[in-house]
Amino acid sequence: xxxxxxxxxxxxxxxxxxxxxxxxxLIHLTPGDPAAVILxxxxxxxxxxxxxxxxxxxxxxxxxxxxxxSNVIRGDLGNSLFMKKTVLExxxxxxGPTLSLAxxxxxxxxxxxxxxxxxxxxxxxxxxxxxxxxxxxLGISIPNFLLALFLVLIFSVALSLFPVAGYRPxxxxxxxxxxYLTLPAVTLGIIxxxxxxxxxxxxxxxxxxxxxxxxxxxxxxxEWAVIIKHxxxxxxxxxxxxxxxxxxxxxxxxxxxxTVFNIPGIGxxxxxAISRRDFQVIQGAILLIATTFIIINLVIDxxxxxxxxxxxxxxx
Amino acid sequence: MVLEHEHLLEVRALHTTFxxxxxxxxxxxxxxxxxxxxxxxxxxxxxxxxxxxxxxSIMQLHNRRITEIKGEIFFESQDLLKLKKQQxxxxxxxxxxxxxxxxMSSLNPVYTIGDQIVEAxxxxxxxEKNEAMRQAVELLSMTEISSPEExxxxxxxxxxxxxxxxxxxxxxxxxQPRLLIADEPTTALDVTIQSQILDLLVQFKKTLDMGxxxxxxxxxxxxxxxxxxxxxxxxxxVEEGTVESIFTKPLHPYTRGLLLAMPQIQGDRNxxxxxxxxxxxxxxxxxxxxxxxxxxxxxxQICAEKHPELTALDSGQMVRCWHYQKLLKEARINxxxxxxxxxx
Numbered sequence: 001x002x003x004x005x006x007x008x009x010x011x012x013x014x015x016x017x018x019x020x021x022x023x024x025x026l027i028h029l030t031p032g033d034p035a036a037v038i039l040x041x042x043x044x045x046x047x048x049x050x051x052x053x054x055x056x057x058x059x060x061x062x063x064x065x066x067x068x069x070s071n072v073i074r075g076d077l078g079n080s081l082f083m084k085k086t087v088l089e090x091x092x093x094x095x096g097p098t099l100s101l102a103x104x105x106x107x108x109x110x111x112x113x114x115x116x117x118x119x120x121x122x123x124x125x126x127x128x129x130x131x132x133x134x135x136x137x138l139g140i141s142i143p144n145f146l147l148a149l150f151l152v153l154i155f156s157v158a159l160s161l162f163p164v165a166g167y168r169p170x171x172x173x174x175x176x177x178x179x180y181l182t183l184p185a186v187t188l189g190i191i192x193x194x195x196x197x198x199x200x201x202x203x204x205x206x207x208x209x210x211x212x213x214x215x216x217x218x219x220x221x222x223e224w225a226v227i228i229k230h231x232x233x234x235x236x237x238x239x240x241x242x243x244x245x246x247x248x249x250x251x252x253x254x255x256x257x258x259t260v261f262n263i264p265g266i267g268x269x270x271x272x273a274i275s276r277r278d279f280q281v282i283q284g285a286i287l288l289i290a291t292t293f294i295i296i297n298l299v300i301d302x303x304x305x306x307x308x309x310x311x312x313x314x315x316x
Numbered sequence: 317m318v319l320e321h322e323h324l325l326e327v328r329a330l331h332t333t334f335x336x337x338x339x340x341x342x343x344x345x346x347x348x349x350x351x352x353x354x355x356x357x358x359x360x361x362x363x364x365x366x367x368x369x370x371x372x373s374i375m376q377l378h379n380r381r382i383t384e385i386k387g388e389i390f391f392e393s394q395d396l397l398k399l400k401k402q403q404x405x406x407x408x409x410x411x412x413x414x415x416x417x418x419x420m421s422s423l424n425p426v427y428t429i430g431d432q433i434v435e436a437x438x439x440x441x442x443x444e445k446n447e448a449m450r451q452a453v454e455l456l457s458m459t460e461i462s463s464p465e466e467x468x469x470x471x472x473x474x475x476x477x478x479x480x481x482x483x484x485x486x487x488x489x490x491x492q493p494r495l496l497i498a499d500e501p502t503t504a505l506d507v508t509i510q511s512q513i514l515d516l517l518v519q520f521k522k523t524l525d526m527g528x529x530x531x532x533x534x535x536x537x538x539x540x541x542x543x544x545x546x547x548x549x550x551x552x553x554v555e556e557g558t559v560e561s562i563f564t565k566p567l568h569p570y571t572r573g574l575l576l577a578m579p580q581i582q583g584d585r586n587x588x589x590x591x592x593x594x595x596x597x598x599x600x601x602x603x604x605x606x607x608x609x610x611x612x613x614x615x616x617q618i619c620a621e622k623h624p625e626l627t628a629l630d631s632g633q634m635v636r637c638w639h640y641q642k643l644l645k646e647a648r649i650n651x652x653x654x655x656x657x658x659x660x
Contacts, residue, residue, distance in 0.1 A: 215424070307426065
């Protein structure tokens with residue numbers, strides 16, 4: 001098991017290198033001059049050149065790359081071109097809301113999707129199954145900003161249960177924090193749930209066809225004991241993969257949802273950075289998001305080992 | 317009321333119908349048979365003939381939403397089909413156990429062998445986990461598995477097919493059932509392991525005084541361990557009798573075909589094995605008359621038109637064929653030829 005863990009951890013290093021290279025190229029190959037953006041249309045050519053030199057944008061491409069790369073390895077993601085902050089500081093400032101939103105959204109998604117998927121699989125072909133599949137089709141096809149606006153219309157405007165937009169940090173108290181995040185989290189959660197319900201249902205169906213399910217029933221176990229202890233425990237492995245991958249979806253969703261609900265999260269940071277051509281922030285934020293994603297998947301890989309003895313005992 | 321000659325299991329007019337997306341399938345029709353204590357009964361037929369469905373109907377393992385089971389299944393004089401869910405759960409694993417065909421996939425990959433046997437014990441008896449584990453190891457050693465303590469700590473993927481089948485037998489025997497249903501327990505195993513597993517079943521039949529239903533398509537296995545044989549074809553019983561009578565004078569052309577399809581050690585090895593021509597009819601589209609008629613050498617007009625009933629002979633043998641008397645005559649001639657050659 002220890003060897004497996006070490007191997008998994010080492011394997012993320014090349015992935016991180018490739019990701020950071022791609023981030024760099026992506027940004028530097030897109031048109032747009034940050035110096036021009038900062039100084040505005042009235043800037044003189046000399047002023048532009050001075051600023052470019054100051055920012056290191058006049059250096060040859062490969063030198064810029066080397067500088068950035070060696071800085072990244074030392075943990076220095078550079079300074080924001082517009083904010084008087086380092087990229088890391090800016091990222092950390094905006095991380096809280098997004099993290100809260102993602103965790104709440106994912107929790108809602110899991111709480112909805114896993115029971116629904118299990119019930120649908122266990123009643124395959126019934127009306128319940130059909131209702132669940134209608135829900136998941138709707139959830140997958142509805143755009144998230146539209147769902148967000150519908151929820152606001154119903155729960156904020158009509159019923160006045162939740163605030164229309166805004167954000168309260170956890171330091172302002174747990175209840176306001178949750179109250180402000182409920183609608184955005186439900187928006188994200190429903191869309192995620194639609195996806196995870198499908199995965200849960202198909203994974204459960206596959207497991208329920210296995211002979212060991214018959215063995216479990218023939219022992220005299222109750223239906224729920226068989227479903228939870230024997231079927232779900234096995235079906236959960238692919239579901240876990242889907243949960244890990246859905247975090248990427250969640251970040252994308254969060255950017256839109258944060259904009260709709262005016263939440264000062266990573267999404268807002270990125271949108272602002274992109275519109276201002278704040279290269280350093282875009283680069284740094286994307287790299288940090290990618291790293292988070294890789295780490296989540298690493299944790300999930302390690303959980304596999306816990307869940308599945310075939311993984312734990314066979315791979316050395 | 318308990319009768320003197322009460323059978324351990326008596327199935328009467330069992331009909332099992334599946335309602336699938338493609339339509340209604342009568343997988344088992346009008347099947348009646350019995351099993352006594354300490355007796356091993358062979359249930360024989362090609363795949364898809366309804367032998368597994370019959371046994372899973374006894375255990376009621378099918379999805380209830382799409383399955384209709386009609387008839388009576390008396391086990392120790394109570395009709396299993398009239399029991400409530402909870403009562404049926406108490407029977408499964410405690411009074412009736414089942415071993416499945418494929419040992420490779422019949423154990424849950426994420427639990428240890430010991431835990432899976434303990435679960436079978438603890439479902440029906442309130443005992444301490446430690447005590448249950450001790451019994452699990454004992455059950456494993458009863459199945460002649462080597463180093464049972466270690467095996468109990470292992471996961472299914474670390475064991476061979478033969479060992480997994482022994483584990484499944486240990487699970488099935490966990491509560492000392494009165495009836496064991498073994499669904500092709502040796503099909504997936506090596507020949508040497510096969511006979512070891514069969515020996516185990518014979519031994520447990522004696523020590524626990526169990527009734528065993530052995531589902532198989534291998535007549536050789538039946539001849540070795542069973543006392544009676546039930547032959548099924550396309551969802552119904554076509555012949556039933558003692559092993560001796562079925563092997564010496566099969567009265568249904570299908571049974572005869574099965575016997576002739578078995579390779580013989582004695583005799584002309586160069587001659588080709590006789591195969592039954594054609595394939596099992598689809599259950600969606602069964603012949604109107606005798607279901608075997610399209611494949612039968614003896615088939616005549618009546619076979620195509622009228623469905624034959626199961627007829628009981630004086631000897632106790634039962635057969636579903638319009639022409640069984642013809643086969644009976646042929647069997648007698650064969651007998652006399654054999655006798656003559658034996659004398660000569």
